Amino acid sequence: MKTIEWKDWEIFCRVVEGGGFTQGAELAEVPKSSASAAVARLEGQLGIRLFERTTRRVRVTERGQRLYERVAPLFAELHEISAEATSDSAEVSGLLRISTPYEVGSQHLSESLTRVLRAHPGLRVQVDVSWDQPDLIRHGYDLAFVMTDTALHDTSFASKRVVLVERAFYAAPALIKTRGLPRTPQDLQGWPTLGNADDRHWEFLRDGVEIARQDVEPRICTHNAELRLKAALDGLGVTRLSPRFVQDAVGQGQLVRVLPGYASSPLKVYVLMPARKLMPASVRVLLDMLEQTLGVPEARRPYGKRRENA
Template sequence: MNETIQWNDWEAFCCVVEQGTFTAAAEQLDCPKSRVSAAVARLETAIGAKLLERTTRRMRLTDAGKAVYRDVAPLFARLREIRQETLAREERVQGVLRIATPYEFGAQQLGGVICRTLAAHPALDVAVEITQGLVDPIRDGFDVAFVVVDTDLPDSGTVARRIYHVERGLFAAPALAASLPAQLRPEDLANMPTLTTPGDTVWEFTRDGQTVSVPIRPRMQTHNAELRLQGALAGLGIARLSVIYCEAEIAQGRLVRVLPDYPLPPLRVFALLPDRRLQPRKVRAFMEAIESMMVSELEPEAGLDGGMGAEAAASGQAEGAARTAG
């Protein structure tokens, strides 16, 4: 191959193909049209084959041109990505960061992180929307969406980052607990009043590797953990709540744990981000603050996996996250 060929010649050829005309390619590359034409001619000479068939009305790729473009275009696309990644790392933290979160997690866990992030970046604004259930950050236009689930997340075009495992239990006021059968079994709950989240019709329990599903009869249904806690304290029913959330009431004798030998599936808190390789600097700054929060609040014995990506990057029990949907 002729040694006078330049990298820019390859780029000019790809740009002509992508833009459709030499004029548009020259505007895209911010150079004279004559330079683009010379670059393509130089490339054709070096390769020894015609790459483009040109008339006054139209332009098309030859077979050789198609083969060259197929092989070369992905390389320049990746170079452009690298350039954008480099620029993104240096860009200022600014703009509006849109966050979706359940109420308790936003108020009790994210509040401090958001305030610290805003204080550190004066050009950044934050808009927080209270949501429930699974949120699609791509469809709904959020930069970060926090969700609390007790099942696996469905497949989607989002990246799930940072997971808490939150232990849950059943709790009742002492008077109601005293009225329960001495040898209480999960199946007995089918005829008892319960305090649940909306849509709950079945509670699952595990013991000795076996899962038991029990239909329940809700007296109160709400996503708000504090309301369920107040209902349990008032003796209105058996509530499913985060264990740490109820510690103070248990210590004061105001609540009793029910069926402690039958573990419940834990709650998990995910941060969902749009599935894109180039995260804006504002998102990276906020997620770095979230990671710092998690490191400080994970139990000492819990591990923290530094890997990021489509899988959850950390697990453990966190007191703050326990004060979410319960």
């Protein structure tokens, strides 16, 4: 009976996920020549072609794709079991690299980070502020927080939804005095607006049901909520922000909630992590702390092919 080279099988999975031998070798952390040799050995052992190769590209065959879909979840589960078995005894130290939008970091992440750092003096944390959803493997992040009002751009990483960020509408008293107090969403027609970079319309919800939708052409388009807040305080337009983010300004009378009987569609905040890697103890303790402070649900672990545009 021939010995099964399980490493060849795992390299095969990484080549599928990487869309070729170069990226697949990086994911498997082996030289490209070793990845090519592993796949060739596996093809010889199975007696089938796993990839169609041309001078310009490598494409998994139909039989190769079927094998990948059966095998990849098994390796992911083995990694998870190994990580769980070792994380309890592993020292929580070293550098934890995180990417997060500013609002998520300041409002939802800071408390968990403070508790973890106090409990583990040997741990260091680097937090990069970014709205974009990064490629965790390429950019070397252990965790990335993503805020979106639609779906995740890439479902190849393990993910947890952290929290829903409620949104409502706010304006400065001076702007309301000039424009008049709106009674319905239609009354905002013609008002100057301050929105996200991708805002084309705003939804108006009552009891979670969309009642109206208003097209917007924001005077300021930015994912930076701090900038939108300051512009709203200066009376430059009505803005859509989290009640938690503007509570101080509202409490001081600098902003007024417009159309208080309506909310807007919430933003979904996810935390992503590389499913291919053993989960470091530092990642696990932070996720555990997030669950305690924010009530994070269980991870969703997809095992589909990694999209090439990620």
